[in-house]
Amino acid sequence: MEGFYGTPQSHSGSQKHAQVMKGPIQVAFDITNKCNFRCAHCYNNSGENNFVSKELSDDEVLNFIHDIAKLKPFNFCFCGGEPLLRLDVLLKSAKILASHGVIVSLVTNGFLLTENIAANLYKNGVKRVQVSIDGSNPESHEKLRRVPKSFDRAINAVRHFRKAGFKDISVAFCPTKFNYSEIEQVYELCLSLGVKDLRVQPMMPLGRASQNLDFIPSVYEYRKIVSKIMQLRNRSCDKIMIDWGDPVDHLVRFRTITQHCVAYVSILADGSIAVSPYIPLLVGNIRRHSFSDYWEAGLARIWELPMVKKYADPVFSVTSMGKKREGEPHVWFDEPILVDIVENQLI
Structure with a gap:
């Protein structure tokens, strides 16, 4: 998701943009926390974390979709969990968003995808898809994904998407000690x-x-990965882009360069509005107030709040992300802190 965060602006420019922005540019929505996998590297404990258990009903999802579609975000991504576990409401939601000119994206492990499902996704307005392939062979992929046959199903998912007409297909690869x-x-x-x-x-x-820190590559191994990526980028004849994503980039950028105008929003499966998936702070819930209400209350300027910076400041690198800090909830293990910006009129 880091690829959708946008580009830095000056403070004065971002303040002006915050005043005129009708809605967010990028929305990431965990349509479910349920998952058919238990991947060893899953950052949000999909399928197992116990504080995103009361998911939005289909009607609540559709109410949210109708509301946010009017704000016309540039891109809306269905995440999870595994989004295909809620296929019916996903298709209805995608159709609504697409009818408002929104680019609709989907991330999936691909296991549940069939030719028919791929065709229905395309027909109902999904245009960008991402499938996870974490190795060049079943052994590597399935050591991380922990589901037999998941490698072949991921490969077939890409083929199904191609056959359905998708042009914007991405693959996500997580390097580990055994697959880098x-x-x-x-x-x-x-x-x-x-x-x-x-x-x-x-x-x-x-x-x-x-719980699987021994999977993480060493600094030396990461350097080899980045070096190889740079070599592959120089193969200009290839019709494929390869990106090295930095999950901490938005935390640094949002609290400094673009703090007055943040165009990215993350919604959890229970309707909570997260400042970032990587810090234990929520600023509202669309069950309490509509998303439009939160946007009007200043959601685009949420990073101006000292409280937000307090929780984000200690996260300056990937290695600092998972550290348990005294007096703070442990991210994706403990109940996060909720401060409702509508009810408390913080901005």
Whole structure:
């Protein structure tokens, strides 16, 4: 998701933009926390965390979608959990958003995808998709994903998307100690599948990943990964982009350069509005007030609040993300702090 955060602006420019922005540019919505996998590196404990258990009903999801569609975000991404576990409401939601000119995206492990589902997703307005492939072979992929046959199903998912007409297909790859040397093979695999983007992002020590720290590459191994990515980027004849994502980038940028105008919003499966998925602070819930109400209350300027900076400041690198701090909830393990910006009129 880091690829959608936008570009830095000057403080004065971002203040002006905050005053005229009708709505967010990028919305990430966990349509469910349920998941058919229990991946070793899952940062948000999908399927197991106990504080996102009361998910929005189908009617609540559709009310939210109708509300936010009027604000016309540039891109709306269905995340999870595994979004395909709520296929019916996902299709209805995508159709509504697309009818308002919103680019609709989806991230999936691909296991549940069929030709028919891919065709229905495309027909109902989904245009960007991302499938996770964490190795060049079943052994590597399934050591991380923990589900037999998941490698073949992920490959087939990309093929189903291609057959359905999708042009904007990305693959997410998480390097580990046992698969980092396969990055070039994964790149070649993506080329053969007609993938547009290969997105590589470090393993974040949050959620289940915090229990599998021995999977995380060393500094030396990460340097080898980045070096290989730079080499692959120089192959200009290839019709594929390869990106190295920095999950901490938005935390640094939002609290400094673009604090007066933040165009990215994250909504959890229970309707909570998260400042960032990586800090234990919520600023509202669409069950309490509509998303439009939160936007009017100053959600675009949420990073001006000292409280937000307090929780974000200690997170300055990937290694600092999972540290338990005294007096603070442990991210994706403990109940986060809720401060409602509508009810408290903080901005």
